[in-house]
Amino acid sequence: PEEAMHRRPQEAPPLERGAPESLWRRGPRPPRSPAPAAAAARSEPSTSSLPPPLENAAFEEYYKEQRIVHEEEWDAFMSVLRKPLPATFRVNASCRFLKDICSRLENDFRRSLENEVSDECGEYALSPLPWYPGNLAWHLNLSRKQLRKNPALESFHEFLKHESEVGNVTRQEAVSMVPPLFLNVQAGHHILDMCAAPGSKTFQLLEMIHQSKEPGLLPTALVIANDLKVQRCDVLIHNTKRMCTANLIVTNHEAQSFPSCSLAKDDSEAYKDHCKPQRLEFDRVLCDVPCSGDGTLRKSHDLWRKWSSSMGNEFHLLQVNIAMRGIALLKVGGRMVYSTCSMNPVENEAVVAELLRRSGSSVELLDVSTELRELVRRPGLGTWKVNDRGSWFQTHEDVPDSRKNVILPSMFPSSTSIHESHKVYNSFDVNSEYNVPFSRNFNIEDTNNVNCDTGGISSSNSAQSLDSKFPLHRCMRIVPHDQDGGAFFIAVIHKLSLLNENQVIKVRKTENLLSKNRTVKLQEQN
Numbered sequence: 001p002e003e004a005m006h007r008r009p010q011e012a013p014p015l016e017r018g019a020p021e022s023l024w025r026r027g028p029r030p031p032r033s034p035a036p037a038a039a040a041a042r043s044e045p046s047t048s049s050l051p052p053p054l055e056n057a058a059f060e061e062y063y064k065e066q067r068i069v070h071e072e073e074w075d076a077f078m079s080v081l082r083k084p085l086p087a088t089f090r091v092n093a094s095c096r097f098l099k100d101i102c103s104r105l106e107n108d109f110r111r112s113l114e115n116e117v118s119d120e121c122g123e124y125a126l127s128p129l130p131w132y133p134g135n136l137a138w139h140l141n142l143s144r145k146q147l148r149k150n151p152a153l154e155s156f157h158e159f160l161k162h163e164s165e166v167g168n169v170t171r172q173e174a175v176s177m178v179p180p181l182f183l184n185v186q187a188g189h190h191i192l193d194m195c196a197a198p199g200s201k202t203f204q205l206l207e208m209i210h211q212s213k214e215p216g217l218l219p220t221a222l223v224i225a226n227d228l229k230v231q232r233c234d235v236l237i238h239n240t241k242r243m244c245t246a247n248l249i250v251t252n253h254e255a256q257s258f259p260s261c262s263l264a265k266d267d268s269e270a271y272k273d274h275c276k277p278q279r280l281e282f283d284r285v286l287c288d289v290p291c292s293g294d295g296t297l298r299k300s301h302d303l304w305r306k307w308s309s310s311m312g313n314e315f316h317l318l319q320v321n322i323a324m325r326g327i328a329l330l331k332v333g334g335r336m337v338y339s340t341c342s343m344n345p346v347e348n349e350a351v352v353a354e355l356l357r358r359s360g361s362s363v364e365l366l367d368v369s370t371e372l373r374e375l376v377r378r379p380g381l382g383t384w385k386v387n388d389r390g391s392w393f394q395t396h397e398d399v400p401d402s403r404k405n406v407i408l409p410s411m412f413p414s415s416t417s418i419h420e421s422h423k424v425y426n427s428f429d430v431n432s433e434y435n436v437p438f439s440r441n442f443n444i445e446d447t448n449n450v451n452c453d454t455g456g457i458s459s460s461n462s463a464q465s466l467d468s469k470f471p472l473h474r475c476m477r478i479v480p481h482d483q484d485g486g487a488f489f490i491a492v493i494h495k496l497s498l499l500n501e502n503q504v505i506k507v508r509k510t511e512n513l514l515s516k517n518r519t520v521k522l523q524e525q526n
């Protein structure tokens, strides 16, 4: 499924989760299916030329059950998911022509498109995204019909095409711009982008380190951008080349076993007998993991047909392992952002809870409610369920033995895994350390009855004991109908002290023991 979710064509322009093609490319599309006449001649129905239906009953059942949004919002949520995404782009904050580009956008294009109001939502055709610092990110909200008839758009289109080619502008989905912003990158930082291809967030990180340099000096910062797939590393290199940077290294590893690197002033020093090379630790880690990708449904039309609840379950452990490696490589005092373009709590809150469980008091989940205040986001969920082959489970104990090695304790919000963790981490008191005030920018009144951590107030139909004890409301879920975009999940983790390797190993041992016991039981049953 990862392949399915994240395949991006090599020839695609340098953008991730891009804008609808119609908004950026002119001219007729190449035919994608046999002409209807040819199909008719073979007596076949020409269904392949029809757009895929934007329906999936299992998807609706799943997210209704998870109470991802308020019941009354359901129709708005689904209706926005079926609409094309507005095109969005970002001006390169470190480019030489920043002032000129901003002025053209503000004074030329915005004005010439002023009278052009989006057909459907009545918004201005071209406007900056209010939450992006410095008015550097913009969205274009026009229907195809409007695009065709407006001559001002021709020159705007040419402008965007040219500025994108030279690296002054990057087309990128709005929600995908969010995770790097929460990294709070500073001059001189060492940054690891663990799952980086096709590189739109890497590009953003590069902009940040080049922007914060002293005039006339090259930045001392470093970005290591990693991806598992070599072909996708090619796309990453192609896309980041536009930045003309000397501060980027692209690597090709499994992120979950990303190697420890050494720093040395020069080779001779590194190889001196008594010289212990310094370990490279990262001030910032971006962990934008592979996921089921259902936050991209507005542009991934195929996904409507392919989506199933098992996709999220399949990614969960890989996501935990990648993020744990990220925490291990992070400097004490450093920040890691965990993000997915999925709405699924099993890939999101469950992963974050497991990171907190495994890392104990070495990390904290940051409350970033005062950062990017204009960005509308919802608090992470405090409780959720796990679906396996059509059955719903609230605790791991409810899962049939035959499935217990696929449906893991860490996928559940509470009970078993937390108690298990208590057994493993005697010194780690989840109740005292994580019982913190509720904070978010989404009005609590508006989320009444919505599945969210209510800061100690149990939601109406779930028992208190089934809620997570971690402050998962500090996570952020961006849903499509709040800002007419895609969906994204973001959590910001702060490292307080070195990981106790024993704790991590102990948890792994417990898991292995569990699955061994299961295997023995299964063998006995057979």
Ligand SMILES: C[S@@+](CC[C@H](N)C(=O)[O-])C[C@H]1O[C@@H](n2cnc3c(N)ncnc32)[C@H](O)[C@@H]1O
Pocket (backbone or CB within 6 Å): 002, 006, 016, 176, 194, 195, 196, 197, 198, 199, 200, 201, 202, 226, 227, 228, 229, 232, 253, 254, 255, 256, 288, 289, 290, 291
């Ligand atoms: C969500 S995409 C990343 C998008 C990227 N951060 C961006 O903004 O352009 C996830 C990426 O993870 C890569 N990937 C999958 N499994 C991986 C693994 N085990 N280690 C590292 N990368 C992996 C995929 O090839 C894919 O490019």
